[in-house]
Amino acid sequence: MSRPGIESGLDLLSNDTRFDILRALARQRFEEGGVAHMTFTELFESVETGDSGNFNYHLNRLIDRLVRKEGEHYRLTYGGVQLFSWLQAATYAPGYEYDVIHLEQSCPFCDKELTATYEEGHMDIGCEDHWLLGAYVHPTWIESLPVDDLIHQVSLMLQNDIELIANGICPLCSGSLERFLQTDEEEYPNLYHYPCSQCGAEPRLRPPQTALHDVRVEEFYRERGVELHETAPWQLYDTFHSSRVISEDPPHVECEIVVDGDAAFVTVDGLGSIVSYDEA
Ligand SMILES: [Zn+2]
Ligand SMILES: [Zn+2]
Numbered sequence: 001m002s003r004p005g006i007e008s009g010l011d012l013l014s015n016d017t018r019f020d021i022l023r024a025l026a027r028q029r030f031e032e033g034g035v036a037h038m039t040f041t042e043l044f045e046s047v048e049t050g051d052s053g054n055f056n057y058h059l060n061r062l063i064d065r066l067v068r069k070e071g072e073h074y075r076l077t078y079g080g081v082q083l084f085s086w087l088q089a090a091t092y093a094p095g096y097e098y099d100v101i102h103l104e105q106s107c108p109f110c111d112k113e114l115t116a117t118y119e120e121g122h123m124d125i126g127c128e129d130h131w132l133l134g135a136y137v138h139p140t141w142i143e144s145l146p147v148d149d150l151i152h153q154v155s156l157m158l159q160n161d162i163e164l165i166a167n168g169i170c171p172l173c174s175g176s177l178e179r180f181l182q183t184d185e186e187e188y189p190n191l192y193h194y195p196c197s198q199c200g201a202e203p204r205l206r207p208p209q210t211a212l213h214d215v216r217v218e219e220f221y222r223e224r225g226v227e228l229h230e231t232a233p234w235q236l237y238d239t240f241h242s243s244r245v246i247s248e249d250p251p252h253v254e255c256e257i258v259v260d261g262d263a264a265f266v267t268v269d270g271l272g273s274i275v276s277y278d279e280a
Pocket of ligand 2: 173
């Protein structure tokens with residue numbers, strides 16, 4: 001796993017003057033609101049150093065990495081904003097765990113109740129024994145949203161994540177995903193894995209999930225009263241029936257989707273493309 005940016009990134013943050021510059025810009029952006037940039041004088045005055053040579057040197061080291069200079073103004077780069085946004089999300093503890101949320105649906109594998117639970121910034125959907133889906137959820141959502149809105153937003157985010165993953169884009173870091181097919185897991189006999197070479201995440205998708213944005217599949221669901229973009233991803237698990245490997249290399253899987261007693265047979269390549277489509 002190569003992570004070329006970690007050392008140089010940590011090095012940028014390891015100096016007191018650079019740290020103070022970033023803190024001043026981040027405070028202004030995240031805590032004060034309004035205009036999110038500072039002049040050289042404002043920035044110099046907010047950093048505790050009497051040494052302008054030292055200040056200049058460290059400011060220049062940040063330019064085009066975490067700080068952008070525009071005319072007379074300095075602001076965080078897009079990457080700098082992302083960094084502080086995630087730092088805030090990762091370290092902010094709401095002080096309580098969300099109670100278990102009951103989803104009024106049974107587990108597709110064992111009929112126990114499906115619930116959503118929140119721990120360490122992660123929302124997981126599943127029953128006592130089976131994990132279905134999960135996503136990082138910003139802690140401010142937990143604090144500010146009523147349960148129904150929270151579940152709705154998690155649903156939208158998971159729909160979005162599934163589409164990104166099927167298109168080979170990491171939902172965590174936007175890096176490129178590889179793809180391989182795992183055929184020996186207990187609950188999911190055929191599962192696509194998508195390792196990210198940039199952040200080390202390895203999201204997984206069930207074969208039919210990779211085809212949910214195909215117009216034929218959307219139409220198949222729609223004709224039976226299911227609008228995919230309005231349906232939570234975990235509510236679709238009951239419609240995913242048998243699947244079998246058609247080809248190992250490239251990894252193609254034929255899966256059966258059943259809605260209202262009608263079946264569609266869809267062969268997918270795991271990259272959001274359908275190899276063949278038939279309705280029974
Ligand atoms: Zn279960
Ligand atoms: Zn990644």
